Amino acid sequence: MAQALRAEPRPELDGVSVSIRDLSLAYGAVEVLGDLNLDVNEGEFLVLLGASGCGKSTLLNCIAGLQPATKGQIFISGQNVTWAEPSERGIGMVFQSYALYPQMTVEGNLSFGLKNARVPRDEIARRIARAASTLQLEPLLKRKPAALSGGQRQRVAIGRALVRDVDVFLFDEPLSNLDAKLRAELRVELKRLHQNLGNTMIYVTHDQIEAMTLADRIAIMRGGKIQQLATPDDIYRRPANLYVAGFIGSPPMNLLPGRLEGNIFHGPLVADVTGYDFTTRPRGGEAVLGIRPEHVRTGEAAAALPIRAQARVEVVEPMGADTLVWTRLGDTPFRVRLDGEDRVRADQMLSIGFDPASLSLFDAATETRI
Amino acid sequence: MAQALRAEPRPELDGVSVSIRDLSLAYGAVEVLGDLNLDVNEGEFLVLLGASGCGKSTLLNCIAGLQPATKGQIFISGQNVTWAEPSERGIGMVFQSYALYPQMTVEGNLSFGLKNARVPRDEIARRIARAASTLQLEPLLKRKPAALSGGQRQRVAIGRALVRDVDVFLFDEPLSNLDAKLRAELRVELKRLHQNLGNTMIYVTHDQIEAMTLADRIAIMRGGKIQQLATPDDIYRRPANLYVAGFIGSPPMNLLPGRLEGNIFHGPLVADVTGYDFTTRPRGGEAVLGIRPEHVRTGEAAAALPIRAQARVEVVEPMGADTLVWTRLGDTPFRVRLDGEDRVRADQMLSIGFDPASLSLFDAATETRI
C-alpha cells in the first residue's frame, strides 16, 4: 500500500490544488465528516460555509494536518499529504482567535516558522519585509500582540501565513472576532490580497456576506456533508435544496408550502410558474415555492408581474438603505424587501408580485430543487 | 430622605418616562459619562448606539441603579429614583449574557424575584402564565437554562423582566450572543412585543441594523456624550456630524475631503451642491462631502444627475441582493452599491452620479453638519 501512496504527482490532479478523497472523521461514535470529496482548483478562493458545528473547522484542520482523518486521503499540489506533518504540507493557516504568540514581537511571530525551518537569516528578513509591506505592518514590527488592535492582530496572523511562501492558505473564520466595520474593511483587503497573490485559499466562515463577497466557489456544509458546491451567484439564485435556500440570503428566502399541479402552484397563493427554469422534469405533488424578499415587487411594479397577491403589513423594519416589511400569506410569514426610500406603514395593505423566473421550487419530500 | 424619594409626580415630567439630568460618572479620574441629559418619552423605544466602550452599558446601569452616579439625577415615571434600589425603580432588565439563574427551572427564574417581593402565589402564577404565553415559553417552563438554546434563554431573560410588570425595560445588547439568523428573528419578536405592550424600552446595542429597525429614536453615543438623538430616518439621512455619518450605514458613507466655495465643492471631484438643504448658512472653507453608496447611481441613471464622475472599479463584492463596488475618486476610496442583478467587473470604468439632495456636507474643522 505504501508503494501506491508514494506515487509521483498525478496527471488527474493537474490544475487541482487541494484534493480531498473520501475523507471521513469520527470522534468516537460521532461521525463529524462523512466520505467527503472536494477538489479545489489552483488559485481558487473556496469558502466553506455552514452553521456552527457542521464540521467546517474540522475539515480545515484535516487539510492542515492538525487532525488525523479516520479514513480517506488528502492531496495538496499533487502530493499525497495524508500523513504529513502540518508544517510539511505547504500550507499557511489563519485562525479566528489570531493565535499570535503573545510573548513574541510581531517580527518574532512572523519569523518563528521560518526559524524553525532553518531558513537563512537574510531570506527571513526579505520575506518579512515583503509581508510587512503587503499588509502595512512596518510600523508594528517591534510591538507585541497585546499592544495591537484586533484588526492589526489579524493582519499579523495573515502575515504569518504569508511569509511561509506556500501555495495554499487556510482561513478559519479570520474575521469573526472583529467588529462589523473592521470586518468589512479586512474583507476587502483579503479580496485584494487574493487578487494580487493568486494563491489557493480555503476560507471557513458562517457569515454569508463574507462567503458571497469573497468566494470564487462556495461549499455549503451541513452535518459534515457538502450540500452544494457552486459559485456564489449560482448558490444565491439556484439553491440546490431547501437547506441552502433557507441558509443563504439575509433576510432569508420566503418559503411557501403547497402543491404543484402541472405548471400551477397551489399554496398560500396560487401561482402560474410557467417561465420557471425547471432543473428536472416537473412532477406534480407537494412542493415548496421559494422567493427572495428582494425579488418581490410592490405597488405598480407588481401589477405587471404574472404572480400577484395582496398582503397586510405587520412589521416594518427600516434598515437605512432598504426596508424590510413583514407580511403574511395565509399562515406563512412573508418578507418583502423594499428600497429605503419607500414609505410603508404597519397595517396597510400591500400589493405584491413576482416573476416566475426569479423563484425556486423544491420537492417537499426530497427537499431538492425541481 | 425616604420622603424625598416618594415625591409627587412632577408636571414638567408629563409624558416623560425616564429623565436623566446632568448625569456624570467617573471611575476614579476617568470620566465615563459627562453631564448627560436625556428624556425618554412614555412608550418610546429608545436605542443607545455607539462603539464599544463609549459608555452605553454604564448609562443603562445608572438608570437601573446598578451603578451609582457621581452627579446628577434620574427620574423614572416622574419619581426621583437617583438613590433608589434597582428593584424599587420600576424597571426590568435583560442582559447580553442572559444572566439566568442556572440551577432554577425557567419557572423558577421567572418567579424568584416575585417570590422575594412577596407577591401572592396566584398572582405569580398569573403573571408567569401571561409572560410564558407572550413569549411562547410554555413548553419550556420545567426545563433548566442549560437545556435551552441561546434564543430560548434570551426569551426567558426577557420573560423575567416581563413578569415584573414594570413601565420601563432596559436591554443591554440582548441579541449579541445569538447567531445572525436568530438575531434577526428575535429582533422582530422584540419589535412585536413593544408594539403590543407599549412600555418604554431603552435598548443598548452596537449593531446599527438593530438600532435602525427597532428604534423610535436613536441616541448615538461617543465618549460618554450623546452625539445625536433623533429618529432612525433622520440619523441616516441627516447625520449631525462626521462621526455619526461614518458610524451609521453599512457600508459606510463615502466621505470626500475638499473645500466649499459658494455652492461649489472642490475635492476629488467638483460638485455643484445647489439643491442641498443647508442646516446653517453655508460658509466657505474646508469641508467634507458625504454620500451614501446606495445613493450613487451608475450608467444611464447617473447621466441625468447634476453631479457626475468616472471611476475605475477596483473590487467587486457581490452580496446576493446587491453588489458593492469599490472604486476610487482621486485618492479616496469610493464605494457604490448596486443592485444584485447588475453585472460589473473589476477594472472596468464606471460612470457614477448623485443628487445634491441626497448628500451631506460637514465642516472639516468642527466636524458638524452644515
Next chain:
Amino acid sequence: MPGPLRAGSFPLTGGTLMARSGPPIRLLQNWPAKLAAAPMILTALVVFIGCSLWTVVHSFTNSRLLPRLDFVGLAQYERLWSTPRWQVSIENLAIYGICALVLTLAIGFLLAVLLDQKIRFEDGFRTIILFPYALSFIVTGVVWQWILNPDFGLQHIVRGMGFSGFSFDPLNDPNLVILALLAAGIWQGAGLTTVIMLAGLRGIDEDVWKASRVDGIPAWKTYLFIILPMMKPVFATCVVLISAGIIKLYDLVVALTRGGPGIASEVPAKYVYDYMFGNQNLGQGFAASTMMLAAVLAIIIPFALFRMGRKRHV
C-alpha cells in the same frame, strides 16, 4: 527513500512534501509526547499502581519486620476489624473528615464572600488567611499544643480572667480532642479553600449579580440560592483537595496529640504507620492500608465515572 518504519518514527525528516507516504505506525505515533510523558507513565504504573498492588498482595501475608510472601489468607483483615483501635481510628477519621470538610468549605466560602465585598486591605486579609497554609503540620501541631496547653494557654487565660471554674482542655479530654484537631486543621487548610473560592466568585458573570439586584433579591439570598449552585465545579476542586488531605491525615495528629489521650485521636494512617514500623507487623499495616485504599477507591471511582459519564453525554 526511507523505509516506512523510519519514516514513521522520524516525521520531520525527508523533503518538504514527501516526508511520509505510508500510514504511521501506531505505537510510534506521537512518540515525543510518549517519551516526555514517560515519567508520568512510570509514576502511575510503577509507583501508584505497582506499589499499591505490592501492598495489597503483602496484606495477605504474615510479614512482620520484613516483607515475606507467606500467605495467611484473610487473617490480617479479621484481626484488623476486631481491633478496637482500628475501629476508633475509622470513627475518628469519619467524624473529623465530615466536620473538616463541611467546616472548611463553609468557612472558605464565607470568607471568600466577605473578601468579595470590595473591601479595603483585601490583600492583607487574604494573606492573613492564607499564611498558615505555608506552615508544616509539625509547626501547626506545636503551636496549637501550646495554645491549648491547660497550664499556659487558653484555659489558663480564661481562668485568669476570673472564671476559675472554666475548663477547656481538649488535648487531654478524649471527648474534645477532635475539636483540637479540627481547630488546627482548619486553621491551616481553610486559607487555600478561601482563595480558590474567591477566584471562583470572581469568575461569575457580573450580569447575574445585576439581574438579582434588579429582581430585588437580598445579597445573602443571591449568594445562597444563585451563586452557590453556580460554584459547583469550584466546590468539586476544593472537595478533592480537602479530602485528599483528610484521608492522609497523619502529621497533624502526631504533632498535636500523638493519637492521645489514650487512643482517642487515633487515625487510620497512624495505625498503618505504627503497625508497619512500631509494632513490626507489616502484614497488619498493609491490611490497614489496603482498607484505606479501598475506601479511597470507593469514593473516587463513582465520582470519576459520574464525571466521565457527564462529559460523554454533553
Next chain:
Amino acid sequence: ADLEVTHWWTSGGEAAAVQELARIFEEQTEHSWVDGAIAGSGSTARPIMVSRIIGGDPMGATQFNHGLQAQELVEAGLMQDLTEVAEANGWRDTINPVSLLDACTFEGRVYCAPLNIHSPQWMWTSLSAFEKAGVEPATTWEELKAAAPALREAGILPLAQGMQGWQTALLLYGMISGIGGADFYNQVFAERDEEALNSDTLKNIFAEYAIARNLASGGNLSDWNMATNRIIEGTAAAQVMGDWAQGEFALAGKTAGTDYGCHIGLGGEPVIATGGDAIYFPVNSDAAVTEAQRALAQVILSEEAQVAFNAAKGSLPVRGDIDLASVNECTQAGLETLKAGNTIPTIDLVMSSDSRGQIEDLTAEFFGSDLSAEDAHARFVQIVQSEM
C-alpha cells in the same frame, strides 16, 4: 572511619550518656562518632532505621531494644556477626545476666552488643510532696493508695502517669510483676499459662490498675519526662517509670533518699526485668566501617564505657564484674537485686513487638477512657493468647 550511630536517646540524661560513650569511643580508637539522634521515641526512629537498613543505605551502628525486634534483620543476614569480638573479649563470662547475651545470639552467633540493663519497674516518689501533704512517704503501692486522699487534699497528683501507650503498659507490667510476683509474671508472659491468665490474681491486678487510673486522673501528662518533672517539682507524689528517670533527677540536681525515693517494683519482692538497649551493627561494604563497628562493640563492653554510660543514664551495667562503688543507693539496690538473681525477662524478650503494641494500645485506651477492668482483662488475655 566515621561511624554513624543512630539512636533515640535525646532526653537530658540519655543525651549525656551518649555523650560519654562517644567520648570514650573517640578517645580509645582512631574512629569518629557521627551522631544520628532521632527525637521522639523508638516508634519514630525504628522505621527510619529499618528502612535504611533494608534500603541498602545502612548506618554504622544503631540502637535497638534487644530481643525480638531485630531478629528478622539478623535472619535476613543484614547484621554484622560479632562472634569473634565476643569470644575475644570473653563476653559470655562477663555479661550478667547472661540472658542478655543470649538475646543477642542467633543460631549460635552473636549479633549485638548489649549496652545497659533497663529495669522498668521502679516507683519514684517525691519526698517533698508527701511532706507537704503531711503523710509518710509511700514505699509501696498499698501505701500510695492509702496516702492518695491526703495528697489530693493538698493539691498533689498522687500518680504522675504519661498517657502514651508504652508508659501505661509499663505500669501494667510493673503491677503484674510487683503484685503478682516474678513467677506469676513468667506464667503470664513467658508461658502464657491459661490458668494464670484467668486467675483472680490477674483480675485483681486489673482492678488495681483501674485504681491507678483514678490516682493519675487530672495529670494531663504525655511525655514521661514531663511526669518525672512533676515529681522533681513536688507537684506529684509518685511515678512508675524505668531507671532512666534517674538521669532526670540527676540533671535536676536531686539526690536519692533526701529528695526522692526509689522502690523496685511496687512493694512486693523486688524483681528486676533485665532488658535493655543493645547496639546492632548493620552489614556494610566498607571495610573501614566494619573495622570501626568492631571497635565500637569492644568499647561498649569496656569497663570504662559501662561505668560512664550507665552512671549518666541511671541504668545498670551489663557486666557483673564491675564495682560500682560510686553509684547512689537506687542503683545500688538495683545491682543487689541483680546480683541476687531476682530477675525476670523484659517484655521485649518474651513478646513480639506486635503483641506488645497491642497491649500498649489497650492500656492507652484504658487510661484514656472508662473501659472497665473486666473488659480490659478479657482483651488482655486475648492478646497474650494470640501471641504465636
Next chain:
Amino acid sequence: MSDAAYPAAAAAPPRSAAPRGRLLDGPAGLVPTRRLSGKRIMIYGGLLIFSAYYLLPLWVMVMTSLKGMPEIRMGNIFAPPVEITFEPWVKAWSSACTGLNCDGLSRGFWNSVAIVIPATILSIAVAAVNGYALVNWRFRGSEVFFTILIFGAFIPYQVMIYPIVIILREIGLMGSVWGLVLVHVVFGMPIITLLFRNYFSSLPPELFKAARVDGAGFWGIFLRVLVPMSLPIFTVAVILQVTGIWNDFLFGVIYTRPESYPMTVQLNNIVNSVQGVREYNVNMAATLLTGLVPLTIYFLSGKLFVRGIAAGAVKG
C-alpha cells in the same frame, strides 16, 4: 427627491434634552454611603474575627519566642514580653541540641535549601511537561494514566514507604539527596500536573495549532510558545512545591541520612528532645525559623499566587 422628505431641523425632536435638563429638587448625585455602614461593620467585623483566629497562633509564637522561660512559666501566653530576649532565637538557630548535635537549625536550613531547589525545579519541569502532553498531545491511554495519577494523590504515603524503599534500593538512590528529590517529584506530580493540565487546556488550542503549522516540534512548542506565557501557573507551582517540600518531614527523615536531614526533621528533634523542662520559647523560635522561608514566599507572592490559582484550579 424633495426637501419635504426631510423634516427641517427645527421640527426634529431636540437634538439633546439639555434645554429641559436642569436639576430638579430631590436626591442628586452620589448615593450617601451612610446607608451601607451597618453591613460594612458586619463584613469588617467578621473579617477581623477570622483574622484574630488566624493571627493569634502567630502572635503567640512570636511573643513566646521573645520571652525568657521564667516569664513563660508565670504567665499569659498572649501577653507581650516584659523583657524582650533574642536568646531563644539564637539558641534555636545555632545551639539547640539533638542528641550530640548542638548546632540548632542552622545545618538543617542549608540541607533544606539543598533539597528544595533541585526537587522544586525537577518536579515542576516534569509536571509541566506532563500537563502539556496531556492537553496537546493526547495519546492512547494518556487520560488513563492521568486518572491513575490523580488517584495517587489520595493514597496515604505510608502505603508507599516500603515499596519505595525497595525501588530506591534497586536504583541505588537510597539515602542520597537525589533519592529524596525523586520521591518529591513523584508525590508532587499529581497535583502539579493537574494544575498545569488545567492551565494549558485553558489556553486557546489555536496557539498550539499555529505553532505546529509553523513547524515547531514537541519541545519547540512547549519551550518557546507555551512556557513563556505560563508565568502565573509556574508561580503557583513553585510556591506549592517549595512550601510542600520545605515542610515535608516524613520523606526527609526516611530517605536521607542524618547529615542531610532537612530543617523540619531538626525542628521535630528539637521540639521533641525534652531536656528537663520544655523550652517553649526555643521551640517557638525554632518553629518560626522553620516557617520563615515558606511564610516569606507567601507574603511576597500575594496576588500572583491567587491569580495563578484562579488560572489553574478553578476549572474542574
